[in-house]
Amino acid sequence: MTGEAAANPTADAHYDHPHPRKGFFTDTSICIGCKACEVACKEWNRNPVDSDYELLGSSYDNTGALGANTWRHVAFIEQGADQIERARESGRALVNLGMPKVGPPQGSVSPTTTPQGTIPVTQAAPAGCASGACGCGGSATDAPVTDSADSSVASSSDGSSVHPDTPDFRWLMSSDVCKHCTNAGCLDVCPTGALFRTEYGTVVVQDDICNGCGTCVAGCPFGVIERRSDGVFEPKNQRDAPPMPDTVKVPEHGVAQKCTLCYDRMKNDQTPACAQACPTTSIKYGDRDSMVATARERVTQMHEQGKTESRLYGANPKDGVGGTGSVFLLLDEPETYGLPPDPRVPTADLPYMFKRAGMAVAGMLAVGAVAFASGGRR
């Protein structure tokens, strides 16, 4: 389960006619927090509301987190000057640690040939780490820069290119979504085969196969997938029908639910509802390769402007999930947004665990044999 091999999850699924892997690039630096993505998603997928219609006590966020009903979720984070400076420092550090570069291959970059073409694979982990699975810190965050930008960004570490409009306060907004991981925990642990890898490299639940066992819920390192319990999805006053009784069953009740990356729309060459509704192009949709390339360019550009707080999330194939289909540009540490800094697919340790378990079994057998043998002597 190496990063290189897993970067093309579609290939593993043995489709006859593989499509390019599709994904999102969510650029949080231009998100205006309008939540059009949340609403468009629920409208298109007819998902129930997620709310008791009370303030959550979390700035302008009143849906809380991703879940069975909310497949796009916008986080709102208010920060003062200290945190902004810390974010700039940590973003800068990602570069100064000898972080990966795009552009001409130079050591840490190893192009991988796939049926779709060449994907520049960046290595996020510090030198010596061969695989995200080693647990030594294959972070999901990286701040790749081009060679040309490298020197100017490096100089920013002494403060010379700090953006002149450094604010003393900021309000971060970020639209989160299912990551459609390269190594998807939910899919790996699903005992019924309800979760499957689509021809676009995305991960989708088949509602009619899922038995609601919930194994996938624990299998997702991002806390994305959930079983649907209840909720309302019709407007209170359907104008041409009597109001729905409260007891009406919600669709797909008890079944695991999450973002499908609008599989139904995708199959008809349509953009997923959230990306279609986003007014500022904060949510971009397309071939995952080009999404990652766009994301890298944007981070580079921001670093050149002295906005060193920006970094990528999910673009690193050496992280614990082999990189994600949905990549993000963040303006602070992932934890700030409620994202795990080092997501790890639970099945990543399976070979190791099997090996240890095998050794344990062998050991026990040996002990038993010894006991038998020594007992025999007594």
Place this chain on the structure above:
Amino acid sequence: MANADCIIIQGSNMAECHPVGFQWVTEAKARGAKVIHVDPRFTRTSAVADKHIPIRTGTDIVLLGALINYVLSNDLWFDEYVRAYTNAANLVNEDFQDTEDLDGLFSGYSVKDNAYDMESWSYQTTEQHDQDSDDAAEPDESALSTHSAYHGYGTSWDEHHGEPQDRSDETAPEEHEEGDDEREQAGGDKYGSGGAPVGPGVPLRDDTLQDPQTVFQILKRHYARYTPDMVQDACGISIEDFEYMARAIIENSGRERTTCFAYAVGWTQHTLGAQFIRTASILQLLLGNMGRPGGGIMALRGHASIQGSTDIPTLFNLLPGYLPMPSVRTETFTDYLDTISARDQKGYWAYADAYAVSLLKAWWGDAAQAENNWAYDYIPRLNGPHGTYQTLMNMLADQVEGYFLLGQNPAVGSAHGRLQRMGMSHLKWLVVRDLNMIESATWWKDGPEIQSGELRTEDIDTEVFFMPAATHVEKSGTFTQTQRLLQWRHQAVNPPGDSQSELEFFYKLGQRIRERLADSDDPRDRPLLDLTWDYPTDEHGDPDAEAVLAEINGRHLTGENAGKPLSAYTEMRSDGSTSGGCWIYTGVYADGINHASDRVPGSEQDEIASQWGWAWPANRRIIYNRASADPQGRPWSERKKLIWWDEDQERWVGKDNPDFPIDRAPGSTPGKDKRGGDALAGDDPFVMQADGKGWLYAPKGLVDGPMPAHYEPQESPVANPLYAQQQNPTRMTFPRWDNLFAQSAGKPGTEVYPYVFTTYRLTEQHTAGGMSRWLPYLSELQPEMFCEVSPELAEEKGLEPYGWATIISPRSAIEARVLVTDRMKPLTVRGHTVHQIGLPYHWGVGQDAVVTGDAANDLLGIALDPNVHIQNGKVGSCDIKPGRRPRGPEVLELVSEYQERAGLTPATSNTMVTDPQRELTAEQIEDGSP
């Protein structure tokens, strides 16, 4: 906007309230533009701006005036533009006195009428100098019949333009009707959008700009005390932030670069709202940012077609195309036309007769003939202002029997919700047409006054009819958006049940009324019976919206083209040979094609995108775009080129449709006997103005002054730092015991309502909630009424984060959850800390919506801008304390306890001229003597 190098968003929370339009700000930013957001609160717009500058609400004129002063005193204006394209060189009447001379008043103020006589504000003109004021030269026949070729859909003003109406030189007798004072009658509403005539005669100029009576020098003196220190003192903005903003604007203005302003109701909803915008336009003219790509002042409109609802207005004082509504002072059609434009006037308002006659022909067809003045007498006359708030006062006085509410929820969305609901309880009947059972339809059973015991359902005689309305996807028609772009909507599905489109509702209502009156021979029924009221309908009875659009566009009525659509408003005639329902929309249906539904993708056309929708007038995307080229007709710069003069073709050419006579050479000067478009010189880009120039100084047209001056809001704890005059001396007030205002300027009692509140919208909800609070998906995103306060204020008052607070104003008390946030910053103003409280206004008290809550607008009092009669909705005084508000009658006791403690009477803060000592000299002011 995408072309701007700097964008100042002030008086608007654009990212939250206009998220779709905000894509162009995002685009401009991606191209390198600097974005500055000036707002009392740090909002989602601030979050993506380069800089947020917090400001005390209602002090924008101080900030903008200081920017004007900064430009003038540091020689930073765009000299060539200012000299050629503005009225900077014009000389103003020697009698004019400034607010600097009269401590906050301009000359001409009448204490009796609380209004200005604008005579002393006017230009010096040739005729005044000749002492020959009453003998305007008769325009000769040739001047009237040969109009310039004016480019609109490639057509020209042809030889057959009808004779202008014979207009009398005599002005209407000055009858003084009730409610007919200067402030009410001489307002901006009198002039439509045409501004005021500037004549008679040609304005005198001093092109050296040195004469103390030039507009330029007057402007300099007027803003001399608007300094960075004053900004700090009045607005609470640091000198550092002011200089940052000034530098950003200056560095991004001039030949190569342009700065754009964007505002919304954060500027308009004040007692001097029109003047906020005037201040920005003076600054933009000085910097040469008008009529150019990436420049201008964007008026962001609040609903899908609110621009359309002023173009073809739902306003009491306008007819379609910004023609003014006739008043009792304009008894004859000639009187009426004279108020719009002078007979020898420059610019395209000189043809107002053609626009007005075509409108009357569209409405009354064959019944409109020259003999009956084109049925001018069928239009009712205004005898005073009849805006929504005056109508409310009349309701309370039992003078209004019935009321139609269409897409409006005044019980929640209008200022002083309590008065709105009380007013409706005086009606005999009320029709509410809406998607949902909004609070304005249910106040009689579950409104706050029922809860407080002020009203009892069984005592209310109002009969309420609810008519279900079709949504925008259930009907076809146009939306006209902020950029004047008409975009066609196709019907997606039929409306359910009894729901109807507006078109069907009014068409059928008209049919029924006409059936009832069919046998009437009462002359007063003729206007209804003579209306052209015949539209094709579909199988559901819904009239064809395209037929209405065709009628609005207008058609030829006679000649070989009879029945064919007009191509441009320049084809309109005053002889009854054309019709057209709104002259500025003429061309949208040219050649019988619905251009509002043009939808060529952006990728298949240039950046102007002239084949996406249709922009009025003449599908022109940037108006006054002659100013994008220098006086010689060359683009100011390659980077900002838009249209230019082509020597070879002897025409204006370029990316946009030129807003200028297409063959008028840059250096040409018209003969003295020319009028209208023919009178425009080659360097008169402001083609609708009577002098062809951008107005740094408005000699007429604005009732509260020729230049903006800062006045404090109707109620403000702060004394006006600039003048003795505290508030706008011409604002419209309604002194009543049920419309009390807090003490101002530190007078005893000011401390009872020590905090400033402002109201606003959130992205997740829509205005008064009729389209959002009934939808679970939107309701869950912002489920509860809240207030935003700073940590400092929360500490001071013991407010718990996300706990409850009660907010008390002199009108009402409401409760809200508390959002304590660093996004609200206390400001230091004149040594005092001013706390501002933010209140979204989406919620209302009722039982039908998914989410309900107290309405912020209940806290507002009613005081209006005198020019456009908009309410002050953006600033008020209040107190705040922890905990929920009392229930039942106790809430009224709480409100009156505060009122008594503050010593409020209807006179409080309603004094028009602030300084009592000065009132003694008021007669002198009126006389014009110092």
